Amino acid sequence: MKRLLALTAAAFITLPLTPAAASPVHGARPGAPGAGDPYFPEQGNGGYDAAHYDLTLDYDPATGRLQGLARITARATQALSRFNLDLVDTLTVRSVTVDGRAAAHAQSGSELVVTPARALPRGRAFTTAIRYDGEPVHVVDPDGSMDGWIKTSDGVYNANEPQGAKSWFPGNHHMTDKATHRFTVTVPSTRVAVANGDLVRRTSRAGRTTYVWNSCEPMANYLATVTIGAFSLTDTRIGRYRVTTAVDPQQSAPGFAERHPPVLDYFSGLFGPYPYSSTGGIVDHAPEVGYALETQTRPVYPGAPGESLLAHELAHQWFGNSVTPTSWRDIWLNEGFATYAEWLWSDKLGTRTVQESFDEAYARPADDDFWQTPTADPGGPQNLFHAPVYDRGAMTLHALRGTVGDRTFFAILRAWAREHRYGNADTAAFASLAERVAGRRLGALFDAWLHQPGKPSL
Numbered sequence: 001m002k003r004l005l006a007l008t009a010a011a012f013i014t015l016p017l018t019p020a021a022a023s024p025v026h027g028a029r030p031g032a033p034g035a036g037d038p039y040f041p042e043q044g045n046g047g048y049d050a051a052h053y054d055l056t057l058d059y060d061p062a063t064g065r066l067q068g069l070a071r072i073t074a075r076a077t078q079a080l081s082r083f084n085l086d087l088v089d090t091l092t093v094r095s096v097t098v099d100g101r102a103a104a105h106a107q108s109g110s111e112l113v114v115t116p117a118r119a120l121p122r123g124r125a126f127t128t129a130i131r132y133d134g135e136p137v138h139v140v141d142p143d144g145s146m147d148g149w150i151k152t153s154d155g156v157y158n159a160n161e162p163q164g165a166k167s168w169f170p171g172n173h174h175m176t177d178k179a180t181h182r183f184t185v186t187v188p189s190t191r192v193a194v195a196n197g198d199l200v201r202r203t204s205r206a207g208r209t210t211y212v213w214n215s216c217e218p219m220a221n222y223l224a225t226v227t228i229g230a231f232s233l234t235d236t237r238i239g240r241y242r243v244t245t246a247v248d249p250q251q252s253a254p255g256f257a258e259r260h261p262p263v264l265d266y267f268s269g270l271f272g273p274y275p276y277s278s279t280g281g282i283v284d285h286a287p288e289v290g291y292a293l294e295t296q297t298r299p300v301y302p303g304a305p306g307e308s309l310l311a312h313e314l315a316h317q318w319f320g321n322s323v324t325p326t327s328w329r330d331i332w333l334n335e336g337f338a339t340y341a342e343w344l345w346s347d348k349l350g351t352r353t354v355q356e357s358f359d360e361a362y363a364r365p366a367d368d369d370f371w372q373t374p375t376a377d378p379g380g381p382q383n384l385f386h387a388p389v390y391d392r393g394a395m396t397l398h399a400l401r402g403t404v405g406d407r408t409f410f411a412i413l414r415a416w417a418r419e420h421r422y423g424n425a426d427t428a429a430f431a432s433l434a435e436r437v438a439g440r441r442l443g444a445l446f447d448a449w450l451h452q453p454g455k456p457s458l
């Protein structure tokens, strides 16, 4: 009651004296056009923090046309006169509103600049609605691979690491701005649209089917997917998991859904609880893509995965998806950990011990180029997915395990997953967490494995 009175008094003093329409927002300035990532400086935007994306998409694989409505809820982190979203200008923005009022907008390259009718005070929650359409095309990455909206013979293979998200929806696409997502996707009824999270509704009318997917845990936009094809869809509960799978008719993936729980149970024992409300995967037929992606809750595969690839993408749900790096330079925190998890799973299956996997990777001669790339910085966006990121990253973890022992090592992995759950953390944070849990200095080990070029000695 006392608090209520105080609030009322404050409101009475400030509100009537400064009518909203006339109040200028002090110090309002444009949000930064990028988040300042060392590898992708333009990716993401400054000045606001996105909380939720509500995407309504209509796609026709026959024409390749996409119609979209993105409703983005965000909070201003500074007084904002205008702000940017990432969206390629080959898609056409038809209208933008902020809190229901028409806003000016301009597109240039991968930046969509929105100027609200009225500046937004710092701390204000606001909703931006963007209507857009066009024919999405994939992005070509600095390493020559493609990502984004990649067309297939019957739909779309949608994998967005590192920068494909801007090819199909507007947003704050740097990994440090996580948000929840809801996808409402309409496709011809001969196709299935699969996205992240839980399938909450499927309705058909006049030859078109609408799928609604709700992704209720925070997600970086590079982990979003809307993959479309003539899939067969299953949605079953197996033990404590809701397993939702989609398999292309050209692929043979017997028992695909049933293969998930044993891997997730094993990793839960090692890393801590599985972080998401559902799991599963999408087995597409996309030989031209050539890579899988750990899209959140439901990885996408260009063909039926073997045991190692399945384990790799599921391990990313802890390492990469729930605990996400703060910049692309720290990509080994994703790939080194997922590769190490592959080694653990092969050991568990009795195929190959972790030590054998380590020895094989370590056997590369000291003058091999491989050893010139330090784990913690592969040297630029063109090297994001180079072998050292995966193998030297995994070897780094094995060297740590050899130094601190099994008990402490797995305690470090669990503390990493727990303390940074749904958040972001960098290499320095990992090193200091490891030292804290181990109760000893590990500077020399991390320096040799993470920061110096050359083959570390054992």
Ligand code: ARG
Binding pocket: 141, 145, 146, 147, 161, 162, 291, 292, 293, 294, 312, 313, 335, 385
């Ligand atoms: N993170 C994926 C994996 O390790 C690889 C993504 C590759 N992306 C790319 N644009 N080449 O499974």
Ligand code: ZN
Binding pocket: 312, 316, 334, 335, 338
């Ligand atoms: Zn990976």
